[in-house]
Amino acid sequence: MARADINAIGAHVPVAGGLATGGLRYAAEIGAEAVQVFVSNPRGWAQAAGKPAEDRRLREHAEEHDLPVFVHAPYLINLGSPSPETIAHSVASIRHALQRGAVIGARGVVVHTGSAVSQPREDAMRQIREHLLPLLDEIPGEGPDLLLEPMAGQGRMLCATVTDLGPYLDAVDRHPRAGVCLDTCHAFSAGHDLTAPGGVAAMLEALAGTVGADRLRLIHANDSKDPCGSCRDRHENIGAGQIGAAPFAEFFRHPVSRGVPLVIETPGRSAEPHRADIETLKRLRDG
Structure with missing residues (x-):
C-alpha cells in the first residue's frame, strides 16, 4: 500500500494480548492493510499506560510495512457537554489518546464531535473552541492529527452532515492539525443518500467544499442497519445493510477519497465476517 493513490483497507482490531501481539495477529488473519485501535477503555475514563515493548513493535512494524495506524479515542468524550466534570475528563482523555498515538506512530486520533446535550448550541461551540484549540496546538510536528468524526444525527449532536463540519472547524480557526474521519453509516443515517445515483460523489464534493479535500484522512467503512435519514447509529456488515x-x-474512484485509508467497524465476534468485509472492499477497489 505504498502508493498514495491506493486506498489501504483495514479494520478496527482487538488488542487483547497487546497492541502488537494481539492487534497485528488479528490484522494478518483478516487481511487488513490498515488498523485502528483503542489505547484505553473506550467506555471509561481510565488512562491505560502503554507497554513499551508492544508500542515499539507496533511502530516498527507499521514503519517497515507502511501500515497506516489510527487510534480511536473513548466514546464518552464530549467537549460540548454542560458538565464541567465531563469536560475535564474529555480534555484529559483526548490528550492521553494523542500522546499514546504519538508513541505508537499513529497517523490520526479519531474523536467524536460531541453533543450540546441540554445547553444552547452556541454555548457548546464556545466550549469546543476553548478546550479543543489548546489540544490541537499541543500536537507535535510529527503528529498524530486529531480526526473529527461526525455522528448519525441522534440527539443534539454538533456534527452530523458533512456541512456541519464547517462551523465546527471555524470554531478552532480551521487548525491545520484538525482532520476528518468520515463514517459511512453515520453519514447515511444523517441524511446523505449514498445509494442514490451520484450520492457518494455529492457527499464528498460537499465535504471538500466545506472543509477542503485534504482534511479527509480516514473513512470508517460501515454498512447501515437502518435507512437513510434514520439518525440511528447501527453498523452492518458490508453489503448486508x-x-x-x-x-x-x-x-476508490473519487479524487477526494482516493488514497484515504478505509477501516471497517462492522459486527462480528470472530475474524470471519471481518475478513469477508475486507475481501468485499478489496474486490470493489481492485476490480
Missing part, C-alpha cells in the same frame, strides 16, 4: 456494497466502490 441498507447501503449495500456497490456505493463503496465510489470511494
Whole structure:
C-alpha cells in the first residue's frame, strides 16, 4: 500500500494480548492493510499506560510495512457537554489518546464531535473552541492529527452532515492539525443518500467544499442497519445493510477519497465476517 493513490483497507482490531501481539495477529488473519485501535477503555475514563515493548513493535512494524495506524479515542468524550466534570475528563482523555498515538506512530486520533446535550448550541461551540484549540496546538510536528468524526444525527449532536463540519472547524480557526474521519453509516443515517445515483460523489464534493479535500484522512467503512435519514447509529456488515456494497466502490474512484485509508467497524465476534468485509472492499477497489 505504498502508493498514495491506493486506498489501504483495514479494520478496527482487538488488542487483547497487546497492541502488537494481539492487534497485528488479528490484522494478518483478516487481511487488513490498515488498523485502528483503542489505547484505553473506550467506555471509561481510565488512562491505560502503554507497554513499551508492544508500542515499539507496533511502530516498527507499521514503519517497515507502511501500515497506516489510527487510534480511536473513548466514546464518552464530549467537549460540548454542560458538565464541567465531563469536560475535564474529555480534555484529559483526548490528550492521553494523542500522546499514546504519538508513541505508537499513529497517523490520526479519531474523536467524536460531541453533543450540546441540554445547553444552547452556541454555548457548546464556545466550549469546543476553548478546550479543543489548546489540544490541537499541543500536537507535535510529527503528529498524530486529531480526526473529527461526525455522528448519525441522534440527539443534539454538533456534527452530523458533512456541512456541519464547517462551523465546527471555524470554531478552532480551521487548525491545520484538525482532520476528518468520515463514517459511512453515520453519514447515511444523517441524511446523505449514498445509494442514490451520484450520492457518494455529492457527499464528498460537499465535504471538500466545506472543509477542503485534504482534511479527509480516514473513512470508517460501515454498512447501515437502518435507512437513510434514520439518525440511528447501527453498523452492518458490508453489503448486508441498507447501503449495500456497490456505493463503496465510489470511494476508490473519487479524487477526494482516493488514497484515504478505509477501516471497517462492522459486527462480528470472530475474524470471519471481518475478513469477508475486507475481501468485499478489496474486490470493489481492485476490480
